[in-house]
Amino acid sequence: MNLTPEKRRMLEGEYGYTIQKAMEILVGLGECYDADEFIPVQSAHLSANNPVSIGDPGIRFIRELAEKEGRFLIFTDTNPITVLPQKFREIPSQEEWSQKQKTILDVYSKMGAFLANTCTPYLIGHLPQFGQHVAWSESSATVFANSILGARTNREGGPSAIAAALIGETPAYGMHLAEKRLGSIEISVQMVLKGVADFGTLGYFAGNLAQDGIPVFTGITPPVSLEELKMLSAACATAGSVNMFHIVGLTPEAPSLEAVSKNKKKGLESVQFDKKQLRQTEEILSSAETSDVDLVIFGCPHCSIQEISYIASFLNGKKVNSEVSLWILTSKIIKGYARNMGLLKIIEDAGGMVIGDGCQNILPSGFFKSQGVRNIATDSAKLSYYQRNLQNVHVHYGSTQRCINAAINGIWR
Amino acid sequence: MDNIILHGRGVSKGKVSADALVSNQPISFWGGVDPNTGLIIDKKHILYNQNVTGKIMFFPVSKGSAGSSYQLLKMVENGTAPVGIVNLRADPVLVTGAIISCIPMVVIEGGEPLAEVRTGDLVILDANIGIITIEKNKI
Numbered sequence: 001m002n003l004t005p006e007k008r009r010m011l012e013g014e015y016g017y018t019i020q021k022a023m024e025i026l027v028g029l030g031e032c033y034d035a036d037e038f039i040p041v042q043s044a045h046l047s048a049n050n051p052v053s054i055g056d057p058g059i060r061f062i063r064e065l066a067e068k069e070g071r072f073l074i075f076t077d078t079n080p081i082t083v084l085p086q087k088f089r090e091i092p093s094q095e096e097w098s099q100k101q102k103t104i105l106d107v108y109s110k111m112g113a114f115l116a117n118t119c120t121p122y123l124i125g126h127l128p129q130f131g132q133h134v135a136w137s138e139s140s141a142t143v144f145a146n147s148i149l150g151a152r153t154n155r156e157g158g159p160s161a162i163a164a165a166l167i168g169e170t171p172a173y174g175m176h177l178a179e180k181r182l183g184s185i186e187i188s189v190q191m192v193l194k195g196v197a198d199f200g201t202l203g204y205f206a207g208n209l210a211q212d213g214i215p216v217f218t219g220i221t222p223p224v225s226l227e228e229l230k231m232l233s234a235a236c237a238t239a240g241s242v243n244m245f246h247i248v249g250l251t252p253e254a255p256s257l258e259a260v261s262k263n264k265k266k267g268l269e270s271v272q273f274d275k276k277q278l279r280q281t282e283e284i285l286s287s288a289e290t291s292d293v294d295l296v297i298f299g300c301p302h303c304s305i306q307e308i309s310y311i312a313s314f315l316n317g318k319k320v321n322s323e324v325s326l327w328i329l330t331s332k333i334i335k336g337y338a339r340n341m342g343l344l345k346i347i348e349d350a351g352g353m354v355i356g357d358g359c360q361n362i363l364p365s366g367f368f369k370s371q372g373v374r375n376i377a378t379d380s381a382k383l384s385y386y387q388r389n390l391q392n393v394h395v396h397y398g399s400t401q402r403c404i405n406a407a408i409n410g411i412w413r
Numbered sequence: 414m415d416n417i418i419l420h421g422r423g424v425s426k427g428k429v430s431a432d433a434l435v436s437n438q439p440i441s442f443w444g445g446v447d448p449n450t451g452l453i454i455d456k457k458h459i460l461y462n463q464n465v466t467g468k469i470m471f472f473p474v475s476k477g478s479a480g481s482s483y484q485l486l487k488m489v490e491n492g493t494a495p496v497g498i499v500n501l502r503a504d505p506v507l508v509t510g511a512i513i514s515c516i517p518m519v520v521i522e523g524g525e526p527l528a529e530v531r532t533g534d535l536v537i538l539d540a541n542i543g544i545i546t547i548e549k550n551k552i
Contacts, residue, residue, distance in 0.1 A: 157482030157509035
């Protein structure tokens with residue numbers, strides 16, 4: 001990289017430990033990707049601000065940055081945190097986890113972070129503009145910011161987003177460069193997709209094929225809801241290391257297939273997605289061996305107010321089955337919104353819980369086993385992949401409607 | 414058989430020697446590897462139930478959650494980390510993780526390096542100069 005004399009001094013430690021550490025990460029990435037220079041970034045979104053993801057070594061790492069005068073120079077907010085729902089029986093280490101979580105938030109606060117505690121910051125006003133350079137961690141939000149907003153961010157790991165927030169700049173590589181934002185594979189959608197789960201299924205299929213490339217979807221007819229785009233983003237980033245996708249005729253950088261094709265002459269390799277691929281992918285995402293359901297979870301990524309309203313409309317006057325727990329995960333802002341609208345009362349009267357700030361993927365390992373949860377039902381492809389591996393539970397995967405029915409009936413049909 | 418020398422780009426510095434663990438499938442460290450044991454826990458993965466501890470891992474690219482960066486740091490603390498990583502493409506999430514965890518990592522672009530190395534081969538990984546030596550004359 002071509003470092004200015006000032007950047008070189010930062011790297012050599014003249015500005016202190018924290019700046020030096022941040023520069024080591026950024027210059028390391030810059031050299032890895034042949035970046036020539038740094039560019040300013042307008043905002044950062046941190047991830048892994050919870051004790052389950054970062055563990056004690058991660059806590060030491062961020063605490064040292066904060067103690068040595070680390071301060072964020074740009075608007076920076078946080079991802080969900082470890083929330084152990086009250087309704088569950090206490091697990092032995094509950095106090096310890098809560099204390100560690102508090103330490104992490106205190107450290108980030110000290111550095112100047114805004115405690116959004118959500119994986120969908122774009123739903124509560126953290127909304128970069130088209131073409132704006134940002135440094136977003138949280139893989140699902142990265143894909144959303146690039147694809148839907150047309151902002152420019154690489155898949156930042158937790159520490160590289162911190163580094164960019166501390167310096168206010170990042171090396172100009174990857175998604176920051178127009179020529180790196182072209183599609184690598186066409187996914188030709190040959191069916192009408194209905195609801196968030198279908199879009200998640202498509203995203204999982206596409207992420208698997210694209211790996212670290214950029215899928216271009218054709219055959220998707222607008223309108224597509226915000227929630228469907230959110231689910232598509234999350235699933236792409238689960239099955240692959242996808243930075244972004246294009247939907248021809250819908251996302252802002254994809255007026256036509258030609259416009260976003262990497263290879264203009266030969267065109268892109270094209271793979272079909274129809275009912276057969278949908279079913280096959282749904283099977284991969286479903287692992288439950290019995291029709292029992294212990295827990296139904298919505299909100300991976302965090303629910304929008306419209307999703308909560310949709311779920312509440314089916315719960316009105318009904319009861320969640322006594323053998324089943326129902327969790328709806330969202331930001332505390334959206335939870336307040338739901339409270340204002342009376343939706344929270346409907347859900348709680350039915351026996352469901354709306355959990356603000358939390359995330360099922362960052363609960364202590366073995367948590368669900370300790371609570372007697374064996375089968376989880378979800379409409380999220382991302383949740384399905386991580387829960388199976390992280391908590392070793394079985395997953396029923398299907399439409400939002402099917403999951404609501406399972407919550408009420410206690411059986412997956 | 415002669416040793417095989419591969420050239421790549423050192424993205425996280427250091428030099429190590431260890432046995433190779435090879436896969437042609439992407440790996441997610443968050444949710445794909447247990448940081449307490451080093452075992453690959455993704456049941457759909459070709460290396461399911463294999464242990465990455467002390468190995469030089471060869472795979473195309475990492476995938477999945479941004480939480481993976483810290484996973485390597487935790488694994489170093491737990492003594493379950495791989496000692497080196499060789500990828501065909503660099504994922505910023507893993508590159509960041511390797512840098513903060515001081516795990517040597519090399520990215521090889523082009524060719525078919527995963528066809529040159531087998532699980533169990535003794536490998537010398539010099540990420541300072543981007544050179545990987547695969548010892549093929551072990552008895």
